[in-house]
Each structure stands twice: as structure tokens, then as C-alpha cells.
Amino acid sequence: MNRSLAISGTLHAVILLWGLIAFAAHPTEAPRTEGLDVSVVSDSQFSQLTAGVKNAPKPIENARPLADKIGDRKPVKELAPKVVDKPEIRTDSAPPPTPKQEAKSQPKAAEKSEPKPEPKPEPKPAEKVEQPKAEPKPTETAEKPKDKPKPDQVAEELKKDEAKKPPKPEKKPHEFKPDQIAEALKKDEVKKQRQTQKFDADQVAALLDHREPQRQIASSDTLNSVASLGTPSGSAAHLSQSEIDAFRARLNAIWRPPPSTQDHPDQYLMTVHIRLGRDHRLIGRPEIQGGGAGPLFDATRESIMRALSQGQPYDMLSLTTYEVWKDMDIDFNPKDAFGG
Amino acid sequence: MVDRSKVFLTAPAEGGGVGIKPGNLDLRSRWSARRFTQGLSRRDALILGGGAAAGFAIAASPTGAVTITVEGNAQPMPIAIPDFLGGTPADSETARGVSQIITNNLKRCGLFAPIDPAAFLEKITNADAVPRFADWRTINAQALAIGRVTRQPDGRLKAEFRLWDVTAGQQLAGQQYFTTPDNWRRIAHIISDAIYERLTGEKGYFDSRIVFVDETGPAERRIKRLAIMDQDGANVHYLTRGDEIVLTPRFSPSTQEITYMAYGAGDPRVYLLNIETGQREIVGNFPGMSFAPRFSPDGQRVIMSLQEGSNANIFVMDLRSKAMTRLTESPAIDTAPSYSPDGARICFESDRGGRQQIYIMAASGGPAQRISFGDGSYSTPVWSPRGDYIAFTRQAGGKFAIGVMKPDGSGERVLTEGFHNEGPTFAPNGRVIMFFRDPGGSGGPSLYTVDIGGRNELREPTPSFASDPAWSPLLS
Numbered sequence: 001m002n003r004s005l006a007i008s009g010t011l012h013a014v015i016l017l018w019g020l021i022a023f024a025a026h027p028t029e030a031p032r033t034e035g036l037d038v039s040v041v042s043d044s045q046f047s048q049l050t051a052g053v054k055n056a057p058k059p060i061e062n063a064r065p066l067a068d069k070i071g072d073r074k075p076v077k078e079l080a081p082k083v084v085d086k087p088e089i090r091t092d093s094a095p096p097p098t099p100k101q102e103a104k105s106q107p108k109a110a111e112k113s114e115p116k117p118e119p120k121p122e123p124k125p126a127e128k129v130e131q132p133k134a135e136p137k138p139t140e141t142a143e144k145p146k147d148k149p150k151p152d153q154v155a156e157e158l159k160k161d162e163a164k165k166p167p168k169p170e171k172k173p174h175e176f177k178p179d180q181i182a183e184a185l186k187k188d189e190v191k192k193q194r195q196t197q198k199f200d201a202d203q204v205a206a207l208l209d210h211r212e213p214q215r216q217i218a219s220s221d222t223l224n225s226v227a228s229l230g231t232p233s234g235s236a237a238h239l240s241q242s243e244i245d246a247f248r249a250r251l252n253a254i255w256r257p258p259p260s261t262q263d264h265p266d267q268y269l270m271t272v273h274i275r276l277g278r279d280h281r282l283i284g285r286p287e288i289q290g291g292g293a294g295p296l297f298d299a300t301r302e303s304i305m306r307a308l309s310q311g312q313p314y315d316m317l318s319l320t321t322y323e324v325w326k327d328m329d330i331d332f333n334p335k336d337a338f339g340g
Numbered sequence: 341m342v343d344r345s346k347v348f349l350t351a352p353a354e355g356g357g358v359g360i361k362p363g364n365l366d367l368r369s370r371w372s373a374r375r376f377t378q379g380l381s382r383r384d385a386l387i388l389g390g391g392a393a394a395g396f397a398i399a400a401s402p403t404g405a406v407t408i409t410v411e412g413n414a415q416p417m418p419i420a421i422p423d424f425l426g427g428t429p430a431d432s433e434t435a436r437g438v439s440q441i442i443t444n445n446l447k448r449c450g451l452f453a454p455i456d457p458a459a460f461l462e463k464i465t466n467a468d469a470v471p472r473f474a475d476w477r478t479i480n481a482q483a484l485a486i487g488r489v490t491r492q493p494d495g496r497l498k499a500e501f502r503l504w505d506v507t508a509g510q511q512l513a514g515q516q517y518f519t520t521p522d523n524w525r526r527i528a529h530i531i532s533d534a535i536y537e538r539l540t541g542e543k544g545y546f547d548s549r550i551v552f553v554d555e556t557g558p559a560e561r562r563i564k565r566l567a568i569m570d571q572d573g574a575n576v577h578y579l580t581r582g583d584e585i586v587l588t589p590r591f592s593p594s595t596q597e598i599t600y601m602a603y604g605a606g607d608p609r610v611y612l613l614n615i616e617t618g619q620r621e622i623v624g625n626f627p628g629m630s631f632a633p634r635f636s637p638d639g640q641r642v643i644m645s646l647q648e649g650s651n652a653n654i655f656v657m658d659l660r661s662k663a664m665t666r667l668t669e670s671p672a673i674d675t676a677p678s679y680s681p682d683g684a685r686i687c688f689e690s691d692r693g694g695r696q697q698i699y700i701m702a703a704s705g706g707p708a709q710r711i712s713f714g715d716g717s718y719s720t721p722v723w724s725p726r727g728d729y730i731a732f733t734r735q736a737g738g739k740f741a742i743g744v745m746k747p748d749g750s751g752e753r754v755l756t757e758g759f760h761n762e763g764p765t766f767a768p769n770g771r772v773i774m775f776f777r778d779p780g781g782s783g784g785p786s787l788y789t790v791d792i793g794g795r796n797e798l799r800e801p802t803p804s805f806a807s808d809p810a811w812s813p814l815l816s
Contacts, residue, residue, distance in 0.1 A: 244406075244408060247408065248408055248409075248410060251410040251412075252410055252411055252412060252413060253413065253415075255410055255411075255412035255413065256412060256413065256414070256415055256416075256417050256482075257412045258539075258540045258541045258542070259414070259451060259540060259771065259791075259793075260540065260541060260542045260771070262793070263728060294541070295537065295541040295542070296540075296541030296542060297541070298541060299538075299539060299540055299541030299542075300541065302505065302508075302512075303412075305507075305508060306482055306505065306507040306508065307410075307412070309507045309508060310477075310482070310507045324406060325406060327406070328406045328407070328408060329406070329407040329408075330407070330408050330409075330410055331407065331408070331409040331410065332410050332412065333409055333410070333411055334411070334412055335411065336411045337411050337412035337413055337414055338414045338793055
């Protein structure tokens, strides 16, 4: 009795202890979310902003192609030859280097006179084939260019034929083979399954069209279900929210409007046009618009000039968006400076 | 007195300093043209910006430029005030005192943040040279005040100062003053006002004084004396001996006179006191008690309450003709009248509607309009010298609050609230209110200041307990 009590007690204690540790209150680590400033803009203003992306919910900065499934990464084909291919250029005096490699036993001296060098076009296909993406046939890689100059050799002839077969290596019909096989296999399986299925009237689902979708699904290394609207063509770059926020925050932090502007803040709302250089500094004198005459207006203008001057350099604005921020209109509105 | 022969100090020539009145701020004419051409679309952009009150708007403006709204902040402006230089070694103590008073004034007003002199990089050795602005920008100073105090051969003191805009690198103000040596504190206050005015665009209030009731002794046998001091608590002088109770002193706006209520053996009476000669006289000769006096803005009349049985009504007396005019006639207690700065209207408190509330009527009397409708009772209204607000004491829920409202009764806001706050009085520029606060218990009342936004509440230094403050107009 005592023993079982002890065991029970110990176990309970262990569970309690474990619970204390396991369920110990962790400090809530709610991620800090920054409020997003929202401004209401009209259609025309918005279209001006987005320059052609009217229908997009927001300007798409990195437009990506639609991708339905994740596929193998395929290297990009180079459509133009690399400049590096120099060594393959042959001259009459120097025999092409290829024969040496392929048919070392054969005398080249006799052929020297004969060769029909076609130096320019050949490097291209060679290059393309060489690239690792194209699941290359090992035979093609080095031999193609070499084949043509020596038509007389039997071995070479054979290879030539092979090389001719794929006249445009870009096609790469062979690449799809494994996939196609897999597809075919799958289709067979599906067919088999379908055949084996017994018809059941209750299974309405079975009546549905089970054919494989005909559409070729696009694949990419990442999934992207959103069809791109393309990049805006009108203005190349957009000021990012954070850039503007940082710019505004700097001015907000250093602009100290005279306190009396509080009494009639509307009168002291001033718009300043500034121009910025690529060094993130003011070009010329900011042009202040608004306000009237009098010491308080003067003091307000001076406070704005001080803030604009003191805030330099505005290095939170990135040079890639220079075209956007080189000219800015800034409204200096003291209404909320004193928190009401 | 301070010789007001202000000489405008132009900026020193070296260093390309710019004088105070270059046309560089005179952008108005240029602007108006552009403004008209862009008027409408500009307006749209502004509306757009205004719509994002708490945030900002980014939009394409008519010029194709990005538009951003900046709201600024109420942080005090960093200002550097190096010790003023002494023209001779003997003057350096006074010079240092002047700069310290300026520093203290600007700091207490809450709009400036004087920078600790330990941070200064440049040691000012010549008050006429252009300072090295880069050194002052490094320590984030936005303004720099440099000055010099020199004793003249005739014994007078010459004080001069220049105010520099560090960011723009140009002189904002430069003046010099002459005075007798014992007036050196006033020089400091005048310079403080000049700096304040130049940087905020409105008049200062440093060259002013406070009259108040000084209270000493135990609570049951409190001695109350009329006292006067500078706005910063210095130069305290006692105006009465303390053998009678004094209340509600008020400054004359134009002369060196104070009106107040006092009672010793007899009825409470309203007195006039010349603070320079010490002469005092009773205002009028009435059968009952008279109280709550206040000068009219032109200083020619005193408005006050006269007891009539169990009621009190408001009268005004012309100080020259001694003619008395009745302004209210109600079966209630009408008291605490205060003129609007233009002298056209009067605000006062009355319990004609039951509880005490604030009413406004024409300066000639006639029908009054109630403007206070909040909870509790409202008393001691006082009109701001700027005319934009009426300050009051509000009693509600067992607490006394000091607040302001616009003369039409709108925009009421409480600046401070507590066990007992009472008796607001405006600084000459209408931006600061002084009042007295009694914490209760065995202690006594003290004077406090708060700005009309409810910020920067500070205790006013007084030698002992103090109540019933009244702020003078600017002395100069």
C-alpha cells in the first residue's frame, strides 16, 4: 500500500514537474508588425503611380513566370556564341586540331590540302552542345566540328551522320525522352486502373472526366500561382515604402514647427519643392510655397529650411530610384506636430 | 531702466555671413505666381496629403514629383549658448550670469533644449567673429547665441548678442543694449525674449514680473504679504507688511500699479498700489465689500465686484473721473470679471444659473451669454492677452482643474487637475499659464506654470508658500 502510494506520488510529482517545465509560460513573442500607412488615391492618381499596371493590386516588382509545379532547374540556353571560342578558328596553314584527337593514326599531311574548312558556323553548335544543360549525347560534344572537314574517313562519316541528325541542337528532342516514358507509363497505369474499375452507379465521381489535362504545365524551381501582369513600363523604378518612410521619418524627427502654428495650422501648411542630387543632397534652394507674411510665417519657413538642410544627406533613398526622388514636393503640415 | 537704444548689429563681413534681412526669405511674390498657375491641382495634392492625417500620401503631383507630407514634432530645439564674453576680466562674471539666465529661461519655456557646454567643440573667443558652424552642427545645435557684456567708461553696461542659424550658417539677430549695472538680469531677459521671438515667430514673456501672495507661518496664523518677483523667481520684493489679508493682486497693463483686495479690521476693499512709490489708495468708497478687481486693457479703468446684500454685481470705475458704472444687475453673485484684450467684452463668473459658470457680455454690460457647459462649476475666468482663449478653474468631482476654452465656449481642454488648483493667469504672450496649487494637508500652496497645450508643467521658485499669482505685461 505504502509502496504503491509512493510510486503513485512519485509519478504524479514527476508529471507535475514535467508539466511545470514543459508548460512554463514563455514570454509572448508576437512579431512586431509595423503599421502600414494607407492613403486613398483616386483612379487617375493611382494609374499615374503605377504607370500601366492598373489592374494589379500592387506594382509587381519581381515579375515571375507562372509555375504550376516544381521542376528541375534548366540552365538558360545561350542564343549567341560565347566570345571565348577563339581557339577553334582554323586557318589553311594550320591544320585543324581535331583530326589529331580523333584519328591519330591517320596521316594528316595528305588531307591538309583537301579540307574544306567551314570555320565560322561550326563553333556555334559545338558551344551549344557543350553546355551541360542539354543532357548531351557524349558523341556530339567534341566531334561535330571535326567531322565536316574530313568527309573521307569512314569512322568520321559515321559520326558525321550522327552529328547531322540533330541539325539544331536546340530542339533537344532526346531530353524529353525519360519524361515521356514516365508519362506514358503513367498513362498506361491510369488506363489499366480505369479498365479494372467496376462501374458503380453510386460513384458519381467516376463519371467525371478523368482524362489527363492536355495543357502542358509550366514548371519552375518555385511555385508561383499568380499570373504576372508584367513589370510596369512607364516608370522603371518605384520608391519603396521603406524608403519613403525613412525619408519622412527623418524630416519628422528634425522639423520643429513654431508652436504658435498650432493655433491655425491650416495657414501654416507649406509645400516645399526640393531637388536632390545623386549625392543625396539638396540642389539649389528649396522652394517654399504657401503661407503669408509675418514673423511667424518667417519662423515657420526657417524651421522648414533648417530641417531640410539638417536632414542631409538623404542616403536612405537608393540611387536606383533616383529618377523618382530627384524632384519632390513635401507638405509641411504642423497640424499634428503637437499631438493635438 | 534699460536703455532701449537697440542698435542693429549687422553680421560680420568675414566668412561670407549673411545679414538678417537678406531677400532670401522673400519668396512670397515669386510663389504667388506659381501658386495661381498650379492652384487647383496643387489643392488636390494637398487634400490628398491631408487625408492621410496620421500617415502620409505619396502621389504624383502636377510636376510629376513625389509628394510627401511631413508633420514635424514638438521636440525642443537644440540651442547652444556659450558663456557670454566679458569686455574686461571684471565683466566676465556678469557676462556668464547673463548667459546662464538666458539658458535657464529658454530651457524652462520648454521650446528649447540648451546644449550642455561640456559638449561644445569651439571655444568662442570673439563675439564678433563668424563661428565655425561645422563644429556646432556636429553637436546638433540648430541655433547659437553668442554675446558680450562690457562696462562702458560712463559706468553703464553694454550687452550685445548675435543669434546664428547654425544649419543655414547665417545670422538671425544681432542687437546691443545699454543699462545700469544693477539691471543686468533684465538685459538677460530681454535677450532671451529676442531669441525666443526670432526663433518662434511670436513675442516672448521673459522680461516680465509676477505679483503674488507670499504665505508664511503656520496654517492657522498664516501671514500673507503681497510680493513681486521676476518671472524666473529672482528679485523678490515684499509690497505689504503682512498685517492684513491680501488677495487677487492684478497688474496694470500700462502703469507701475497693482490693484488687489485686502482686509484687515474692516470690510474687504480694493486697493491700488504703486509699486515704485509704495503709495496706495482705496478704489472708490462703497458701503459694502468690493473684491475681484482687474484693470481694463488700457489701464484707465478697474472692473470689480461689489457686494449688494447677499448678491454681488460687477461695476467698472474710471480711475480718473472716479465714476462708477454698473454692468450687471442680477439676483446672483457675479464676480471675477476679465476684459478681452480689445476691451470690447468681459468674461465673468456667475451662479445665476445655479452653479457657477462662465458668461460673456459686452464691456458696456447688457445681456450675458453662458459659454461653459461642462461638468461641475467654472470660476475665475481670465482672458488671454492673445484673445484666443479663456482660462478658468473648474471644480468637479472633488477636484480642481485648470483649463482653457475658446471665447465661444468650444475647444475646452484641461491642462492640469488635482486636489486644488486655482487662479490661472496668462503670460504676456498667452502661451503659458501660471496658477497655484495647494496639495492639502499641512503644506501650503505653490506656484506652477504650464503651457496652454498642457505640457511642460513646472514649479515656479518662490521663497515660501505662494498663491494668487498675476503675470505682468512685458516690461519693455
